[in-house]
Amino acid sequence: MKITAAVLRELNQPLSIEELNLSDPRANEVLVKVDAFGICHSDYHVVTGLAKQELPVVLGHEGAGTVIQIGDGVTDVKVGQNILLNWFPYCKQCPQCLVGNTNHCKTYTEMLGQGKMLDGTTRLTDSNNKPILQLSGLACWSTHVVVPDITCTKMPEGTPPEIAALIGCAVTTGVGAVLNQASVHEGSSVVIYGAGGVGLSIIMGCVLAGAEIIIAVDRSEAKEPIARSIGATHFIKAGKDTVGNVKELTDGLGADYAFDAVGNIEIAEMLLPSLRERGFALLVGVPPTDSKIQLDATDVFRQEKRLTGTIYGSADTGVDFERFAQMYLSGMLPIDKLISKHYKIDEINQACEEMLNGTIARGVVTF
Ligand SMILES: [Zn+2]
Ligand SMILES: [Zn+2]
Structure with a gap:
């Protein structure tokens, strides 16, 4: 036909x-x-x-x-x-x-x-x-x-x-990341980098999981109203000190969970610094093939922060x-x-x- x-x-x-x-x-x-x-x-x-x-x-x-x-x-x-x-x-x-x-x-x-x-x-x-x-x-x-x-x-x-x-695609990837892989807990704090289809789905999942502080980060301010309408409690326009802004909103400690919904190496390297001790970071967006991520060993060893990925939620x-x-x-x-x-x-x-x-x-x- x-x-x-x-x-x-x-x-x-x-x-x-x-x-x-x-x-x-x-x-x-x-x-x-x-x-x-x-x-x-x-x-x-x-x-x-x-x-x-x-x-x-x-x-x-x-x-x-x-x-x-x-x-x-x-x-x-x-x-x-x-x-x-x-x-x-x-x-x-x-x-x-x-x-x-x-x-x-x-x-x-x-x-x-x-x-x-x-x-x-x-x-x-x-x-x-x-x-x-x-x-x-x-x-x-x-x-x-x-x-x-x-x-x-x-x-x-x-x-x-x-x-x-x-x-x-987007919903299963984002909501699945929260519920299946991160197991976000009630009352927790979360930062989500990227508020497109996947990032907004992560926000929906965090609301469902009972997260208390849900921080959406995006380079476009146009995303703020929709992120808030879905349940983001805070919005940060990505800038020079985004990690500092995340810390200000989380008692200076950093968030319990951090998600990269974009698949960008610069963002991936901001995930562990955005977390408090024992926090959990997830790569959700697809990173470029063959790319490498640099981590601060202290974040992993002394702070016991964790980083993993999730494919299809x-x-x-x-x-x-x-x-x-x-x-x-x-x-x-x-x-x-x-x-x-x-x-x-x-x-x-x-x-x-x-x-x-x-x-x-x-x-x-x-x-
Ligand atoms: Zn897709
Ligand atoms: Zn099989």
């Missing part, structure tokens, strides 16, 4: 909106009509080359839609279901899955990470019949996608597609996607507040620009 998609043909160039050919789903694959997708910074890392990916490729890994056709052997996914797309499906059988570390399953990541389906091919070709890769095996910056059935998770009735899309997506959707439906997670602007697919370059200049929290494309 003919579809419309956003194709990246050259690094650091605008995306081209093209009509492509999408072939039918093969065995264990599903055709999905995309209803909504989010603009995540990780997509943009592909545009700049910070994340390695062969081109040309259709971007998009945060999406939701309606199943309209299933291939042979598909049993768990049905035509007509509203699903979200999972960029990190797991196999339930490998050693990591068997001990519950499903976000470290490597069974599918090699193929999907190259932008291919599990048989090593792609379902997309352009008007010259040249193959086009599918980012994360999903490629949801598109009107339709063919994806492996294991990437589809049925959403509870009443979940709006743009909410489901955000649960597919250390989530068990088989449980957490539905859990977070139910939390939205019951009013516990105000995910709708993350969405500051709706776009159409042909406005994709404008949407990327507005994400980069920090004027919006999360932009979503709907159909």
Whole structure:
């Protein structure tokens, strides 16, 4: 069938909106009509080359839609279901899955990470019949996608597609970081660097966990009202002495928890200095490939501060996607507040620009 998609043909160039050919789903694959997708910074890392990916490729890994056709052997996914797309499906059988570390399953990541389906091919070709890769095996910056059935998770009735899309990346990454990896405790103090989709999701998670002091830091003052509306108790415009400002707000001690929601080395190196003794720091945003972080050994040894990361919110997506959707439906997670602007697919370059200049929290494309 003919579809419309956003194709990246050259690094650091605008995306081209093209009509492509999408072939039918093969065995264990599903055709999905995309209803909504989010603009995540990780997509943009592909545009700049910070994340390695062969081109040309259709971007998009945060999406939701309606199943309209299933291939042979598909049993768990049905035509007509509203699903979200999972960029990190797991196999339930490998050693990591068997001990519950499903976000470290490597069974599918090699193929999907190259932008291919599990048989090593792609379902997309352009008007010259040249193959086009599918980012994360999903490629949801598109009107339709063919994806492996294991990437589809049925959403509870009443979940709006743009909410489901955000649960597919930003929300699970941010809320999962707080609840699954940091286990933020009641009455604690927290600083979050970066108030985009992931940072705001971390704030939501901290509210849920009962944190008392929630400090949002961002270079754009435009983020202050939305950060506060979600539950940040303080906002700092990133500047020369941000760590000093964090200490002023935490009795001179530093925070119990510090999160880097950006994936920036300069920020990563500010995390331990932002903490009090025995504080816990987390890298949540994707750092550049092959980058190194310098730590003050005293922070680690004498102050007993800890630093680790969290990939996909250390989530068990088989449980957490539905859990977070139910939390939205019951009013516990105000995910709708993350969405500051709706776009159409042909406005994709404008949407990327507005994400980069920090004027919006999360932009979503709907159909
Ligand atoms: Zn993402
Ligand atoms: Zn596995």
